[in-house]
Amino acid sequence: MHKKEELRAPVSQKPHVVEKPENIDTIGGTVTLELNEKKVTVPLGTTILDACKENNIHIPTLCHHEDLCVAGVCRLCVVEVEGMRTLQASCAYPITSPIKVHTSTPMVRQARKHIIDLLISEHYGECYSCFRNNNCELQSLAKEYGVDHYNFGHIEKPRYEVDKSSYSVIRDMDKCVLCKRCVRTCIDLQEVGVLEAVGRGDQTRISTFLDKPLADVVCINCGQCINRCPTGALRANDPRDEIWEAIDDPKKHVIIQTAPSPRAAIGEEFGQEPGLSYTKEMTTALRRIGFDKVFDTNFTADLTIMEEGTELILRLYKALVEKDNSVKVPQFTSCSPGWVKYLEHFYPEYIDNLSSAKSPQQMFGALIKTYYAEKNGINPEDIVSVALMPCSAKKFECNRPEMHDSGFKDVDYGLTTRELAQMIKEAGIFLPEMPKSNFDNPFGEASGAGLIFGATGGVMEAAIRTVYELITGKNVEDFFENMNVTPVRGFEGVKYAELPITEVGPVPDILKPLVPNWDWVKGATLKVAVVHGTANAKKVMEDIKAGGKFSECHFIEFMACPGGCLGGGGQPIPTNKEIRAKRAQAIYNEDESLTLRKSHMNENVLRLYEEFLPEGPCSHKSHKLLHTHYTERGKYIA
Amino acid sequence: MLVLEKNAITEEIEESIKLHGNNRSALIPILQDIQRKHSHISDFAQQEVARLLDIHPVEVYSVVSFYAFLNTKPKGRNIVRLCQTITCDLQGKAAIAKAIERELNCKFGETTQDKKFSLEFANCLGMCDQGPAMIVNDKVYSHLTPEKAVQILSNIK
């Protein structure tokens, strides 16, 4: 019997289990097939599609996505396998015998063309009025196969109402091609389980539980479905019009904060190779668009480290020294709004484990309309605060009713990388050719620690760089070569590390009101974990529930999206494994190029504490502005 | 829905699970039990099944919406399924349907006002040698004529 968890996804959608020999050089480790009359040797079990890729034979696909398990439903990738009565879907056919494959026979070409014709006949709307114009897989296929008219007619009226209920994700099922990538993303990759195929035959559609609006179900707004949708059926809730309006209004003071991940990916929207950072070009472009101030969210990422790191120390002190049972350990990070909502829905009993520290976006929002407004004599009412984020869930986060601690809506709009790229284009700007410029002060200087928040493990690494130094009084470089905390880096779904604290120093001034000394941590081992993707989060949460090894952790970083924020639901499409790795490299490279790489060394942050939060981190005032609370949502759908 | 009703449904589902098991392969038998008893699978029942089998509610809904004999909206106490496939069609299905519709004052695809009958067309019932045929609940009736069909329904409580 398969274990229940293995059966969650329909077995038909699971990849084929073909035991690949560990060493393909052994006899039977490879198989030689004929690919368009050419002999080719591949590891046993390779799919025809992969074999073709390696041999530079292009096969069109639509339902295939390398992050997801096999579906084999669009049938575009069909090829002829000699001896088989029907064509075979190359994405789903594992090669285990010396077959003969033909990828471009009249039958194959006709079938592909027919399939494209059929999909287009039911695809409502026009390309020029679609946000995926020029970046749509269906459109590309139509171009590739020279579609110049509707062979089987064209749907004239919409069949479905567009679901605009969510702050984050908009669903327009008239553009859906039923590839089920979103279903596989939502159920297998993220294990959120909001979207599934519903109905059958010509009535089949992708829908939610009882076809309810997305805002009423357990959607965590991660937007991973958007990134994998081949067409315009899924998109983020786009605030561009409102932002342009604010920019064009001379009375409004429009500021934008920019998260670390968009700068490492936005170049892709301008045809640039993934893996190049356009931080300084982007700041110039933002000014040219008309933003009055351009700030760096990394600044509040540093602030988050101060608050969340202090909170961690306090939690551990209360739990371990004062034996206060009401204090929950491990502490969970709270900067990923997708993860926060996931926990609120699926593990509401653990919301007290979430750090009460707001995410960098929301800390920024609260400071802009208080500290910054005061300092610059601007009426907070006139400030429009925009957050450039790699994320669709940030749009929901800034609309949480509790996020009004400044007395106003702390952050007015969450803007995704894709949407900003669009604004830049609308302004007639070609980003890669922009002159370079720096962020505005006082929120313009930030550490590399804040920057690496964009990659999975980044928050943990930033926290370790700070907490280690605050406790030991030594440089983190003494413990980790070149300050790189490699045990928490990389794309493994769940990472676990034990960090012994062998020596302690004096308590730094900023923490003196909170802990008397460090004796209680001397000789202790800090146990941490880093988790990305909610499917992995689920595994760790189940382990914690069962009292397993993760329940003994002190601090766990959770990010809703695979790869962390750099793979967020607001990032350029496509996003895949290779692209995520390149974006991460861009972020880590930029970190290494900086001189300031530790949050607690950020002088602007320290000045903020001096001027505005004199009682230090986790004090009363900081709690009012920089911390928040959560809602037990549960799973039940009313 | 009242709390008591909810508890009763949960108990029923738990009973079904005892009978069929608590893994996903028990899903359809469990849903059939609920369907049989309540003539539909309510929002609440779907979510309870999902909770007890540890799957997502939308997966339950997805399955319910796939199968013709499972439904989410309440139906009449008796479900009439008249075969609409070719042999029964050629042997006079349309006249039978009309007669039933007139008699019960209810269209196919709908439920009578007194919730006694739901009328549905079904695909091939496997009675092609004895058509036209219909199934009422779990009884099959063959060689129907309009008169006979109406007579059969009038004998049902």
Place this chain on the structure above:
Amino acid sequence: MTTNKQKREGAVIFSEYERGSAIKKALSMGRDDILFELRESKLKGRGGAGFPTSTKWMLVAAAKAEEKYLICNADEGEPGTFKDRVLLLEYPELVFDAMVVGGYTLGAKHGVVYLRGEYEYMKKSLEDYLEAMRKDNLLGNNILGKEGFNFDISIFLGSGAYVCGEETALIESMEGQRGEARNKPPYPVNTGFMGMPTAVNNVETLAAVSHIVVKSGAWFKQHGTDKSTGSKLLSISGDCKKPGVYELPWGTKISELLELVGAENTKAVQVGGASGICLSRSEFDRTLAYEDAATGGSIMIFNENRDMLKVLKNFMEFFVEESCGQCTPCRIGNVKLLEGIEMIERGEYTFSYIKKLKDLGNTMKVASKCGLGQSSPNSFISILDNFSDEIFNNVNGGSHA
């Protein structure tokens, strides 16, 4: 009421058989001997696809796995087919005995009958029958005293989905999923129910196995033709005097069959149900065989008064509704074919568009994911080809201009 009205005569399936005899005989044989007899018989699957049963069983028997399953496919949904209904109601011993034989041969402990939801009315009697078998130690532990041979059969009720007759959709359904066909390979013999090696056999195939075990493969292949051995149960319906289930040897001509069942003025014979092909008068000397007009058993007869376009429309409506909806060619293709029929009805078609739709049908045959979409265009193409005079040229009472 559901019994077969026709006299049950037949050389193979309806021949003499004593309850439990196949089990007794099998337990006295080696597993290889049983597989050998099956191979000798050249029995092919009776569901329609015609895969050699011995090969299927050998693959499962040879597989190494914690569990193996034998599934009897009683999701008889093909329009015009009702032979499984007759077998299960009147000859359950043939089916269940063969399942026990299968359990023994394959090394499976679990047998499942996937009974279509429409046949719920027979579930109780089948369960009673199984209970009686348990009492007689034909099921359960150490069957008929064979130490260590444990096998039991349960009934899984479908819920109204034609596509679940496709073996991998059936397995999905048993696993609590939508009845959506899987990608193949791997086939169920390798990765079936719960990922385990699984043999899925048609009701009639199993019935034949019981006879083969008792009477030998050599006996079986005396019947039928060289490539299509044995007999076939045919479900005859439509315009004839004596509809019902008939057992006839493979190789019987359509015209012989029509005479036998009292069909007069026959214009068309649909062989193989809605997913089969429609033959016109000029083809009535074709024979029923895997190598000629293959069928899972459905024969529907239409006389001169029938409107073939209406017949075709009924079939296509069926497929539009019963397609599982996962793959593009079947989900949208069937809708396009149906729309084409409606265009003809309204007289708003062009011949070039009808040609395009036939080409589309040919794509569906090769590019659909499972047998449903691969066979649904058969009737579209064959009816429009074979009855074009009636449909397009207003000949023989056709009314579509």
